[in-house]
Amino acid sequence: MVYPRILQMTTYVALLVVFLGHISCSEIENRSVSDSCSTHTILPGPKGDVGEKGDPGEFGKQGKEGPMGSKGNKSQVGNSGDNGLLGKIGPIGAKGDKGYKGTPGLPGGKGKTGSFCDCGRYRKFVGQLDNNVARLKSSLMFVKNVIAGIRETDEKFYYIVKEERNYRDALTQCRIRGGTLAMPKDQATNSLISDYISKTGLFRVFIGINDIEKEKQYMYTDNTPLQNFSSWKAGEPNDGSGYEDCVEMQSTGDWNDVECNLTIYFMCEFSKKAK
Numbered sequence: 434m435v436y437p438r439i440l441q442m443t444t445y446v447a448l449l450v451v452f453l454g455h456i457s458c459s460e461i462e463n464r465s466v467s468d469s470c471s472t473h474t475i476l477p478g479p480k481g482d483v484g485e486k487g488d489p490g491e492f493g494k495q496g497k498e499g500p501m502g503s504k505g506n507k508s509q510v511g512n513s514g515d516n517g518l519l520g521k522i523g524p525i526g527a528k529g530d531k532g533y534k535g536t537p538g539l540p541g542g543k544g545k546t547g548s549f550c551d552c553g554r555y556r557k558f559v560g561q562l563d564n565n566v567a568r569l570k571s572s573l574m575f576v577k578n579v580i581a582g583i584r585e586t587d588e589k590f591y592y593i594v595k596e597e598r599n600y601r602d603a604l605t606q607c608r609i610r611g612g613t614l615a616m617p618k619d620q621a622t623n624s625l626i627s628d629y630i631s632k633t634g635l636f637r638v639f640i641g642i643n644d645i646e647k648e649k650q651y652m653y654t655d656n657t658p659l660q661n662f663s664s665w666k667a668g669e670p671n672d673g674s675g676y677e678d679c680v681e682m683q684s685t686g687d688w689n690d691v692e693c694n695l696t697i698y699f700m701c702e703f704s705k706k707a708k
């Protein structure tokens with residue numbers, strides 16, 4: 434049965450309280466009679482009334498600096514700024530690719546009626562020009578050959594100087610002009626020179642051959658000996674006076690040894706090659 438058991442436990446509790454109260458009073462016999470020990474009841478009294486509200490406390494100390502807050506949210510887009518200054522002109526860019534071929538243009542208007550091309554006249558005119566040029570060339574050749582007195586081969590010019598000089602002076606005069614006394618080294622050149630002499634109306638001129646250094650050993654003025662060609666007149670060279678060490682060419686093309694002190698006209702030659 435539950436009920437008798439609860440009653441039994443209550444009885445035990447009451448007896449324990451009385452016993453505890455008796456021990457307590459025996460320990461505090463020296464207290465006044467008005468103390469709680471005037472009764473054996475030690476149960477707490479009723480709860481008091483609510484006290485008055487306390488005065489406000491003083492301001493607390495300043496707290497420590499808190500940790501850095503987290504990054505805030507992105508704000509709204511700001512207003513547009515003012516226009517910037519005009520920038521510098523940039524460098525010239527690379528040449529662009531060639532564009533596509535344009536569309537054909539509109540056909541041009543019809544031309545006026547042409548006249549008949551008298552091409553024959555132009556051809557005739559051009560032909561006359563050619564003839565005139567040829568005549569001019571011929572005239573120049575005439576001037577050179579007749580008036581200026583110059584003959585030429587592929588390699589050299591020849592020029593008769595109509596001044597009477599001995600051999601050494603004649604050679605000097607040719608060299609002053611950039612040449613030397615004429616040196617016929619083949620029949621063609623010899624013929625050209627002799628023809629030049631005869632056409633000029635002369636009989637003889639000095640040419641660049643002598644045996645001054647060694648008798649009977651004839652040399653050209655360029656210090657080369659006579660080789661495979663000579664055009665000695667019959668009986669020459671005879672060294673007739675014993676001092677005939679220089680050579681003249683006669684209008685016939687024949688050579689003759691004469692004295693070097695003889696003063697006659699002379700013929701120079703000039704190379705066409707630049708020195």
Ligand SMILES: [Ca+2]
Nearest residue numbers: 644672677678
């Ligand atoms: Ca001689």
Ligand SMILES: [Ca+2]
Nearest residue numbers: 671672689690
């Ligand atoms: Ca002679």
